[in-house]
Structures are given as C-alpha cells and as structure tokens.
Amino acid sequence: MKKWIIILLVIIVAAIVGYNYIYQDHRDIKNEDAEFVMSSDDIAIKFSENATEAEQTFLNKTIEVSGIISELNTNDLTLNYKVFCQFENEVINNTKINSEIKIKGRVIGYDDLLEQVKLDQCAIIK
Template identity: 60%
Template sequence: MRNRIIILIILVIGIIIGYNYIYQDHRDIESEVAKYEITSEDITSSFSKNPTEAETKYLNTTIEVAGKISESDNTSITLDDKVFCQFTNNIQNAVKVDSKIRIKGRVIGYDDLLEQVKLDQCSILN
C-alpha cells in the first residue's frame, strides 16, 4: 500500500512538471531588450557569407533592424528586399514605402531562395 502511494505521488509530480514544461508562456518580443542593433544589409551579408555562424549568432534572438521599406501590406514589411518582418497586428496605415524605419523582432531564419532574413513578432520602433 505504501509503495502505491509513493508511486502515485511521483506520478502526479511528474505530470505537473511535464505540463509546466510543455505549456510555457510565450515570449513577449516587444518588451524584450534587443540583443543586436544591425542594418538590413549587414544581417543579410552575414547570413550569405557564413550561414552556420549567423544562425548560431542570430537565430531565435531579438534584434533591431534598420532599413528602407521596399514592400508593405497589412501584416508584413520587407526592408531593402532583404529582411521580411511579420507583425501580429495590422500595420496598414503606420508605414509608407521608401521611408526609413527601425523594427524589433525575433529572427526565425534565412530563406536561401529569396535571400531574405525572416523575423516574426515584430514591432515598429520609429
């Protein structure tokens, strides 16, 4: 009987720890401090010269990117045709093409085909 109670307690503790590990809170990129401040040209050249080193340095980190808007729609902006920024909210009237801007977001990867760095959870800084 005593062994069953101990096993049950260990099982309940394991379930609680597992649940808390799997269902962690999402990161709030907007409130995080950016680890790097960089231009769109610099981060793209970093990925094209040495992708492995750039992924180790930038992947899943919060950065600030400065550049000129080349494309814009309701939920995304492309800077200098090199950095694609995905927003969670509508940005329809907040930006104009060919204006300079700084954006903070999380690096999620590099698209070899389009030669673009991809960011998500972005926010406009100026």
C-alpha cells in the same frame, strides 16, 4: 500499495513539469532590450556568408533592424528584400513602401530559397 502511490506522484510531477515546459509564457519582444542593432543589409550578409554560424549567434534573439520597406502587406513587411518581418497585428497605416523604418523583432531563421532573414513578433520603433 505504497509503490503505486509513488508511481502516481512521479507521473503527476512529470506531467506538471512537462506542461510548464511546453506552455511557457510568450516573450514580450516589444519591451525587451535588443541584443543586436544593425541594418537589414548587415544581417543579410552575415546569414548569406555563413548561415550556420549566424543562426547560432542570432536565432531566438531580439534584434533591432533598420532599412527601407520594399514590400508591405497587412501583417508583414520586408526590408530591402532581405529581412521579412511578421507582426502580430496589422501594420500601421502610415507605413509606406520606400520609406525608412526601424523594427524590433525575434529572429526565427533564414530562408535559403528567398535569401531572407525571418523575424516574428515585430514592432515598429519610433
């Protein structure tokens, strides 16, 4: 009987730890300080030259990127055709193609096919 209680306690503790690990709170990227500040061209060059090293440096980090809006959709935009920025809400109406903008977001990877750096949880910096 004592053995079963110990096994049950171990299972309960493992379940609680596993749940807390999987369902962590989302980061508030908008209020985090950017670890890197650069232009969209600079980060694109770093990824195109050595994607593995750039991913080790930038992956899951908060960065601030500036550039010209080359594509604009409801919930995303692209800077200089090189940095894809995904927003949680609709992009503000006063953004226009060919206008300069600064964005803060989290680096989630690099798309080799489109040669674009991908950011999510983006916010426009005023």
